[in-house]
Amino acid sequence: MNRDLTNQDLFKALVEKSSLKLDIFDNTLQALRLFKQQIENLNQEYLRQGQAPTSGRSIAFSNKYRSDYEIELQFGGDILLFLMHTNIFEFSRDHDVRRTSYIRNDPNRSYSGVINIYNFLADSFKYNRVNDIGYLIGRVFINKDNHYFIEGKRELGFLYNDFGQNVMNAEAAMTIVKAAILYTINFDLLTPPYEEVKIVSVNNILNTLDEFSLRTGKRIGFQFNPDQAPAEE
Numbered sequence: 001m002n003r004d005l006t007n008q009d010l011f012k013a014l015v016e017k018s019s020l021k022l023d024i025f026d027n028t029l030q031a032l033r034l035f036k037q038q039i040e041n042l043n044q045e046y047l048r049q050g051q052a053p054t055s056g057r058s059i060a061f062s063n064k065y066r067s068d069y070e071i072e073l074q075f076g077g078d079i080l081l082f083l084m085h086t087n088i089f090e091f092s093r094d095h096d097v098r099r100t101s102y103i104r105n106d107p108n109r110s111y112s113g114v115i116n117i118y119n120f121l122a123d124s125f126k127y128n129r130v131n132d133i134g135y136l137i138g139r140v141f142i143n144k145d146n147h148y149f150i151e152g153k154r155e156l157g158f159l160y161n162d163f164g165q166n167v168m169n170a171e172a173a174m175t176i177v178k179a180a181i182l183y184t185i186n187f188d189l190l191t192p193p194y195e196e197v198k199i200v201s202v203n204n205i206l207n208t209l210d211e212f213s214l215r216t217g218k219r220i221g222f223q224f225n226p227d228q229a230p231a232e233e
Contacts (some may be wrong), residue, residue, distance in 0.1 A: 017125065020108055020144060021088040027168070028113025028142045032084045034173035035115070039063045039073050044179065060122070072124055078184050080135070081118045088113055093142075097149060102164030106161050109163075112141035117152070122154075137183055142168055142175065150176070153183055 048059040061075045071082040091097050091110045103110050117138045124132035138152025141163075149163040150156050156179050166172065 001198065007060075020111060024088050024111055024113050024142065025086070025142050027144065027146045028084055028115065030114055030146075031113075031140065031148065031173065032071065032082065032143050032166045034168065034170055035082050035177060036063075036065070036071050038157040038170065038177050039071060041174070075179075076185070077080060077122050078119045079122050079125065080137075080180055080184060081116075081120065083116045083118065085114045085116065089141075097163055100163060102147075109143050109145060109147070112143045112149070115140040115142070117156075117180050119187065135187075137187070138176075138180060153187075156183060158182060 004028055017114075024085070040063065043061060043063055059076055061073065063073045065071055068088060069084040073080045073082070088131060091103075091112070098110060116136060118134045119137050120134035121132060123129065124134075135211055137212045138156035141149045141151075143149075143163075146168050147163055148166050149161060156176070
């Protein structure tokens, strides 16, 4: 600890860091509101164009809000949850983004708010299958400059990894929402290995299929690994 640190220096450091984090929080919350707005726009467009006119079936496309920091979007048999974390984070020293000139020129740009995007099966919520699992398909980082960076799978991770150039606005929010939906549509439910489900207890049967200890998810044993190239300089 610096013994020459004055109260004025201490309070200045507190105010500067707190102000930085509050600015980032505001940018992140505004980004979540942009996602909400664009999801509502897609919902209205879906209703105008009609639901699956070739099949005559009614295919779900709807959204709702559990809190100020959570958006739920359901389409078909899937749900996407956009969850904003209320805290501010800094990229670790070994993260690729820390090696970019954008961050080296201003280390405060490394502090970011986070919006996580999870994919769940709609039936997991409908039937209260509490053992089912969801998957993190992407997380959006927003910094003090209102720039964003995405770690994610396929469509999300490959397209949006230039932190120094990507500015969060309505157009960017719509592009991200569409990419998340497209990835989810193509992220299919796989049959679990036979050996994992060949034995079932009487208790499982008596407590109905919804309470199986075996979890349902799109990838049994799947772990999230970002499919992305290193961040650009």
